[in-house]
Amino acid sequence: MMMPIDADSISMKPFANGRRSRQLAAWFTALCVLLSASATAQMSHLPELGDPSATILSPQEDYRLGQAFMRNLRQNVDIIEDPELNAYINSLGYRLLAAAGTDLPFHFFIVDAPSINAFAGPGGHIGIHSGLILAAQSEGELAAVMAHEIAHVTQRHLARAFQKASASQLQTAAAIIAAILLGSPQLSSAMIATAAAGSIQQQLNFTRAHEQEADRVGIDILVNSGFDPYHMPAFFGRLQEAYRYMESNLPELLRTHPVTPSRIADSQNRAGQYPDITQRQSDSFPFIQARLRAMADQEHRYRLKELEARLSQSDTLSAAEQYEYALFQLQLGNLEQADTFSRTLLQKTPESEQFIALRAHVELEQGEHEAALQRLQKALKLFPLHPQLTVLYARALIQADRPKQAADTLRELIQKPQQFVLPSYYQLLAKAESAADRQSNAYMALADYYQMIGQLRTAIEQLENALSHTAADNSFQTERIKAQLTLLKRQALAQQETQAQQ
Template structure:
């Protein structure tokens, strides 16, 4: 939500909880509190707020922290100094002649017999002077509530105490059925007459019901109540008892029952003998079965899995699909951190099939997945909840285990008549779900069926876990991080968008999996050898949080948190990032100045300060900050990248070009490097080289038309003996997989 919508929501909630709560059908407790689960249904009925979920309302109070409210876990109130004390003082009052109350349909029969009393977590029954308000309150729990009339004035004279809660609501501690005019029970449907009753549910004539609960009948008055409601007279029940007694006295019926029992015993004995015979034959013939199976396997060729080259071809198609469907984080610091952790695992892998690449998806879900060809994806939601680098390394090791085990390729081997394009669409559908381009992914039934068949099995999960366990130990980390991450994924499985399946839907997790991981630890314990850089992880988490949330909300959140803990440098860093995301550049630069001056022992913040200057268009200041830092820290590729870009914007392509050439091999976002190299060569009037790198840029982002244009231009302008020309001549344009969909 933008700032205007947040203000409108705050204004509406303030009116609901401070001015006229009864006009919205809300009753506050003595302290002015109301539960979120009671406030949310009332808010949804207001115009413009039907899209807000209970979780969204909770996040509004927990993150936005509106100044007029106090929030505690699952309930909220307006601050006492802003609320009238009369709103929570419910004085005794004489009610009008009639009041209205809503009854849940499943409690209809119970109320007819016992009356209406509050539940275990409520103190009052809420009544209304208007039938429409009673219906509005009732529809928050049931679609079709039952509305009963209460003879309020008459019952008040008989001693029932009513309390006024605003203009249209009254409260009462309980009502006997004699003071209510309750509509009759609806007729029983034919299919419900023979349905098995649940505990406490009323039923038709002839059905046994718990004591004190009236049966559900065709009409009111078809049963007789004695002194206590527990005695329910039913002619059908007496008739059934009478039939049972006469049947037990019939000798023919008893003889038939004995014969049926003898036949059942004979059949059971015959079945047991068959089972023992099969068990005996299996033991005798087991060696022969093994020899026969071995002969078949050795004499017939095994169908080969998808080749490495085919999987590499599929990798490029999959990457285009992912980039077209989900937002990827391009921030070099975040992507570089994930890639660095993943590289620690890859250093322990022998015989890697592919060149692995790591990507970060902007999504709140706790998810990570790997695609064929070495593509590994991590969601920002997972980055935000992990506590250590060890947990991230364990997740990446597991996903690399799936790729090295070639589990998708194995499953494709069992599927007949499926080509590379259909397989790519099936895999994308499995991991990405049906987002904005979901209709294109599942355009064919072949892709849909293939997606269902490609899900990981429990055997795949165990193999990936065992591979990951060995790599984690070799890297000097703690493999118990696999268990801690699984517990978090179970706890927060509801997070994320509905367009992308969560981790548990593609990776089966059960007690067996956690058990064998614990057994592995008991057999092969390994201790973490290297200290973790928690500062860098915390910095990455703050940046990911700001990038994936509304900057206006984050500004409000960090300001309020800084009032409580002003010395927290990460809160100050988050505030600076929020200002920058909201394009309030002066405030962002001022906050960065405070951050850098207060943390001289952390030069990493200087790079962020220089990036902020670059974003604000102050390129000379960015060069003056990042230039000296880059000389002191030559290994920081992020600083070099933005230094080169600042040089380029200042009209100094000659200074930017050597830096970009160095970064070309290691930068985590190749399209951005190709674009800046193309701009450099264009500024240096080397048109052939410029078109070459523009071609590389557009090809990497999937724009085939622009890529072909720049390729043709480059081949005309480049010398025929140059390396770039030879590279273009050998290179083949790859089609966008969404353009060709085959069954």
């Protein structure tokens, strides 16, 4: 049976996947220490060719591990699926990558967790906790942490850690990877923490060496990206000072990336070696923070009360605060107030893609799909395939009973070069294809969705449904589905066999 998809819930409810982040905190702690980075790079700081670390984790193995890592991660933690937030974090990430001089594939994503943390997993997957973004006082501080994580990857710290580890440590690391990648019920977070404790202590000096190297390379990346190098020691120093008397409540970033006074001093000295630079900070950062706060489920409702109190006292809100307030009202279904604020913001800054998206979203919620369509068509000429605008445009097309055009638009977004595809794109594509009475395509889109979130058996079921709905004379579609089925069945069998060995 075709699964019903509520396209209207996709854009504004990216956090609705459950709340299991806190249950896996110990897993992430172990992962970030023993899996502090991954994969090959093309920088002058790399180990020499022939380094034995290059033979322990090949680029192909790293890629496969990274894909499995992301599938499992989506099953066990809340990853924010909002197109605008993902576009921002990847845009900032690729700005840093351009300065790093690497052409490796990277993927930056936001974990919906209040903790102040970031991590570099296998395959160039770099996760940033939403709590870290909200704790940063500027885009430069966020960029400093991301540059640090990029440096972990380009310096091959994962492979080098494996090369240095003893056989017993490798067993511990393998157990932790299996637990995280496979979601093994036999390995609880407490067992992982206990098993990892000894090896973490044994690797402490090596880990600190990694951190210092990542600081130094990260500062180079930061400067070459046009950011003030002092953002890195300033952010880590501020966190250390704030939590210096709270050993049991340290933020995850300080636990998984040990900060010492000598390390901060070293990064300050390195920052001082660069001449003053004119920073190239984006104007988007306060709006990104506002969007994160407004889209949280309950944690930031105090913020809404604060904004309402200021409005009642006739205080002037900044543009970012007005944007945040409008998003709160939109989320709560108070369309009249959302309408007023979205109009005001757009009148002041008519070419802001964020304000255009906000206004179009309000119009869609009000049932004014034709007004939204006209607004979005015009905007997409200025910002071709902008993720948030394109998703809203596809939703408007579905509302206007033009599902085929919506499906074509979404496929164009999905196939855009260097565009990281969100699972929610495939959900919306399935809805459009179903509305267009192209059921085989709809099932295939759902198969892609379930494959991305790690539900391989459900993905297989969707492909079998697609095969049964494919016309007998469409041999190309039939063979394509069969090939994908074969691949997924192999992956599911390998996953089942590995789980049985745990």
